[in-house]
Amino acid sequence: MIKHNFDELINRKGTECKKWDTYADDVIPMWIADTDFKCPQPVIDAMVKRAEHGIYGYPVNDKNFEEAIVNWQKKRFGWKIESEWVEYTPAVIPAIVYAIYAFTNPGDNIVIQMPAYHPFHAIIPNNGRHILGNNLILQEDGSYEIDFENLESLLSQKRTTMFLLCSPHNPTGKCFTREELNKISELCLKHNVFVVSDEIHSDIIYKGSKHIPFGSLSQEAADNCVVCVNPSKTFNIAGVRTGAAVIPNRRNHDLFYAPLENLKAYGRTIFGTLPIEISYNECDYYADQLLEYLEGNLEYLKKFLAEKIPKIKIGHPQATYLIWLNCKELNMEPAKLQQFFMEEAKVAMNEGSTFGTGGAGFMRMNIACPRARLVKALNQIEKSVNML
Ligand SMILES: Cc1ncc(COP(=O)(O)O)c(C=O)c1O
CATH class of the missing domain: 3.90.1150.10 (Aspartate Aminotransferase, domain 1)
Incomplete structure (x- = not known):
């Protein structure tokens, strides 16, 4: 088995790197x-080999990409999904925006849990929807609990049509339990609220906790959600700007695909899908x-x-x-x-x-x-x- 050297100090300055090329040299x-x-x-080797081919024309949408997502969900989380449920997206945030277009109308409310990953604060109002924040409750020991009572009151509002879940949660580092997720699912179903579950951080779960894909909770949950995934955090490939959405329900899938088609945003990039396939299949x-x-x-x-x-x-x-x-x-x-x-x-x-x-x-x-x-x-x- 390959042993990766995580102790290696690599200079990222001057590589058009947002993290390293934004602040002064001594920060x-x-x-x-x-x-x-x-x-x-294996990702580097595959990318180099593909680059050396020297021809970077239009790719055909074969099923390798979808199968890689299917593979990972099954072996890491035990969620059995079909390749037909998977849709290529240009990263997770665009996928969430397509879902907003597909499953809500301008003027609708979208519930998020506060504090929340900062782009959530932008993509909702920027697309003409309102944020309803449900505050996570800080406990004495520093952990966070969901205020279900307030959550239900937000979900029950007439114009609330979507719950944007960040699971696990950025920035608090909370990993939701099956019980919590089931309760979220039940409340959303009760009030006809569609769930988008951003599971980009699902591979980094510390001892004692377990990630449960939202769509794996029950048939009803699967029929009422889009799950957004991306190996970018785990394998450090965010710069290839590629991700995927898993939409178990066919009707929802077609609704989700419509804005992608209208925006002609379905075109894949050969250097985007390849590292995802190699990461998920071999790494x-x-x-x-x-x-x-x-x-x-x-x-x-x-x-x-x-x-x-x-x-x-x-x-x-x-x-x-x-x-x-x-x-x-x-x-x-x-x-x-x-x-x-x-x-x-x-x-x-x-x-x-x-x-x-x-x-x-x-x-x-x-x-x-x-x-x-x-x-x-x-x-x-x-x-x-x-x-x-
Ligand atoms: C919760 C969460 N969602 C989405 C993203 C961004 O994903 P992408 O680069 O695939 O749009 C991040 C990046 O930090 C994140 O933390």
């Missing part, structure tokens, strides 16, 4: 959600080793904060490599907090209030980097906090 970037790890060797070893490495980073972070920076707290991250840090004891307004980490500690993270209600006082740290870089960043943060 350690731990913000946007891609990893600093090289992608799996389980990489996903397993990545998770193990991230567990190590997370343990290091927890111990470091507890022993050296107790004013910064993490709750119970169950999923994703985006760690939600409670910095309220630093007593700073959001703008000041961002400035402190960026200018004093020289570590770029996502400031919590950009995720909406419940985000102020938090910072989101991306720990998908070689351990040495995490150690350096934490030492810098410790030094700056001690100087306050």
